[in-house]
Amino acid sequence: MDKTPTSGIKFYITTPIYYVNASPHIGHAYTTIIADAVARFKRFKGDEVFFLTGTDEHGEKIKKAALAAGKNTQDFVDEVSLNFSRLWEKIGVRYDYFIRTTDASHRQAVQKAIKILADKGDIYKSTYHSLYCVPCEAFWTDTQVKDAGNLCPDCKRPVETIEEENYFFKLSQYEPWLKQYLKDNPGFVRPKIRHNEVMGFLDNNKLQDLCISRPKTRVGWGIDFPLDNNYIVYVWFDALLNYISALGFGGDEKKFKKWWPADIQFMAKDILRHHAIFWPIMLKALDLPMPKAIFAHGWWKIGEEKISKSKGNIVNPLDLIKDIGVDGMRYFLLREVTLGLDGNYNWTAVVNRVNSDLANDLGNLVYRTLNMAEKYEQGKVNPSHTGIPGIFKEIFESMQTKYIALMDDYDFSAALESIFAFTSVMNKYVEDTKPWNLAKEKKEEEIRNFLYALLEGIRIIAIYLAPVIPQTAASIMRQLGLPETFDFRDAVWAKYKSYSIKKEAPLFPRIET
RNA sequence: CGCGGGGUGGAGCAGCCAGGCAGCUCGCAAGGCUCAUAACCUUGAGGUCAGCCGUUCAAAUCGGCUCCCCGCAACCA
Numbered sequence: 001m002d003k004t005p006t007s008g009i010k011f012y013i014t015t016p017i018y019y020v021n022a023s024p025h026i027g028h029a030y031t032t033i034i035a036d037a038v039a040r041f042k043r044f045k046g047d048e049v050f051f052l053t054g055t056d057e058h059g060e061k062i063k064k065a066a067l068a069a070g071k072n073t074q075d076f077v078d079e080v081s082l083n084f085s086r087l088w089e090k091i092g093v094r095y096d097y098f099i100r101t102t103d104a105s106h107r108q109a110v111q112k113a114i115k116i117l118a119d120k121g122d123i124y125k126s127t128y129h130s131l132y133c134v135p136c137e138a139f140w141t142d143t144q145v146k147d148a149g150n151l152c153p154d155c156k157r158p159v160e161t162i163e164e165e166n167y168f169f170k171l172s173q174y175e176p177w178l179k180q181y182l183k184d185n186p187g188f189v190r191p192k193i194r195h196n197e198v199m200g201f202l203d204n205n206k207l208q209d210l211c212i213s214r215p216k217t218r219v220g221w222g223i224d225f226p227l228d229n230n231y232i233v234y235v236w237f238d239a240l241l242n243y244i245s246a247l248g249f250g251g252d253e254k255k256f257k258k259w260w261p262a263d264i265q266f267m268a269k270d271i272l273r274h275h276a277i278f279w280p281i282m283l284k285a286l287d288l289p290m291p292k293a294i295f296a297h298g299w300w301k302i303g304e305e306k307i308s309k310s311k312g313n314i315v316n317p318l319d320l321i322k323d324i325g326v327d328g329m330r331y332f333l334l335r336e337v338t339l340g341l342d343g344n345y346n347w348t349a350v351v352n353r354v355n356s357d358l359a360n361d362l363g364n365l366v367y368r369t370l371n372m373a374e375k376y377e378q379g380k381v382n383p384s385h386t387g388i389p390g391i392f393k394e395i396f397e398s399m400q401t402k403y404i405a406l407m408d409d410y411d412f413s414a415a416l417e418s419i420f421a422f423t424s425v426m427n428k429y430v431e432d433t434k435p436w437n438l439a440k441e442k443k444e445e446e447i448r449n450f451l452y453a454l455l456e457g458i459r460i461i462a463i464y465l466a467p468v469i470p471q472t473a474a475s476i477m478r479q480l481g482l483p484e485t486f487d488f489r490d491a492v493w494a495k496y497k498s499y500s501i502k503k504e505a506p507l508f509p510r511i512e513t
Numbered sequence: 514c515g516c517g518g519g520g521u522g523g524a525g526c527a528g529c530c531a532g533g534c535a536g537c538u539c540g541c542a543a544g545g546c547u548c549a550u551a552a553c554c555u556u557g558a559g560g561u562c563a564g565c566c567g568u569u570c571a572a573a574u575c576g577g578c579u580c581c582c583c584g585c586a587a588c589c590a
Contacts, residue, residue: 130588461582
């Protein structure tokens with residue numbers, strides 16, 4: 001499927017690494033599918049793409065989750081990490097590298113980064129005071145505890161103040177730089193509302209230095225802190241560095257230089273601050289260039305509520321694909337909501353979207369066209385005229401220009417809408433042309449030209465749909481009797497002058513409820 | 514005045530940054546067609562764009578105030 005790159009452009013794209021204390025849900029799938037669709041889109045343009053995803057495997061919570069599962073910690077993280085990578089295989093996610101924070105190369109990169117910062121004088125030791133819930137092994141802020149009635153917000157038991165020696169990273173020192181950088185680069189944090197949010201936060205708060213160590217006596221699962229054997233590295237500090245350790249930072253400098261900085265880093269809005277504040281400052285302190293952009297997308301709410309393990313309103317992607325298929329899920333997630341905003345997930349919306357767009361508009365168009373090609377022309381379509389029909393012209397051209405621009409801007413929903421506007425015109429073309437009458441009148445040539453125009457239109461939308469629904473695109477190509485290998489250079493009218501089709505079952509059966 | 518998001522036909526949303534015919538999907542009503550997955554095509558009904566005030570030739574869009582809903586409030590990932 002891979003072609004020789006033609007654009008000469010390199011594109012590095014990341015998802016966050018997912019925390020392995022539980023199995024993946026629809027939110028994880030969402031972020032990863034977004035990144036996969038962008039990666040595929042860029043590959044079809046001819047860019048050389050490096051798409052990174054992976055798992056975040058350190059911290060006391062992981063150790064506890066392993067204990068609860070009655071497993072050795074390493075076995076447990078191996079298992080859960082596999083749940084993620086297997087899910088990605090299953091839903092058509094084609095990443096280039098899967099990083100695990102328990103990898104030796106990652107550990108070395110993190111330790112190297114800390115040494116660099118320490119040598120610069122950006123790390124110091126100090127005493128850390130905080131409210132701590134012993135049963136939960138969790139820290140809480142004053143406000144959190146106060147809002148919970150002076151109890152642990154989680155378990156509602158009394159908290160105690162603890163005091164311990166720790167290592168701190170001089171985050172505060174870089175605050176003026178970060179403010180200026182964000183001001184000068186308003187497109188760095190996307191979408192714009194998130195940029196505004198970060199700016200507002202920085203205007204209203206003073207950054208405190210970040211505590212980046214944890215004593216081994218309390219947290220026993222993490223990367224050894226290179227400056228002091230009694231500590232491990234705080235898990236967020238460890239985790240963020242995956243974006244560069246995966247490229248060989250601190251090891252394979254050639255590979256690292258080739259790919260860094262990232263072109264786009266996706267994440268959900270709940271981890272915006274880590275990526276918009278900690279991460280740029282860490283890079284700045286390491287003298288590394290900033291990613292070109294970070295993009296915080298919204299949440300899927302189930303009904304009106306946030307997805308939450310304690311509420312038990314988790315949607316398992318594996319269950320969903322059983323009902324609507326891999327491409328049904330990918331399409332729904334990317335089409336239903338404008339990227340960046342929150343979405344409401346409910347079964348009615350899923351069925352509606354899949355039935356009306358994929359089964360009725362697209363699937364039925366393909367099926368009826370192939371059926372007519374078989375019925376009227378025995379599957380062989382040799383037209384006398386390969387020009388684009390007048391009724392197609394305007395919408396076809398508008399689709400081509402809009403689609404590329406919208407996809408480049410990560411507006412999947414509008415990009416898909418522009419494709420479906422064309423399928424709608426093709427359905428109308430069938431009604432207008434009335435091939436069943438032409439058949440009765442034995443106007444063979446007109447039928448062939450009519451069928452050719454539809455097949456050519458279908459071929460081109462399959463190419464454009466491929467980043468989002470790759471299996472469907474491949475199936476369409478197969479049914480058109482064409483190779484399943486293609487890129488955007490093939491999306492020109494009349495590339496093929498005739499068709500010999502191989503009809504299969506409808507692409508998307510209607511979901512009956 | 515802690516910060517941010519949202520309130521647009523029955524449902525879910527886009528449009529707002531860069532003011533200029535209120536748009537999309539579903540649903541509903543009527544009609545058409547028969548190649549097709551009860552699909553597809555056409556037409557129609559349905560909105561004081563949360564409210565008030567202001568700027569403007571012109572406001573869903575800009576500014577101010579009010580009400581309601583939802584998140585966040587950083588060493589818990």
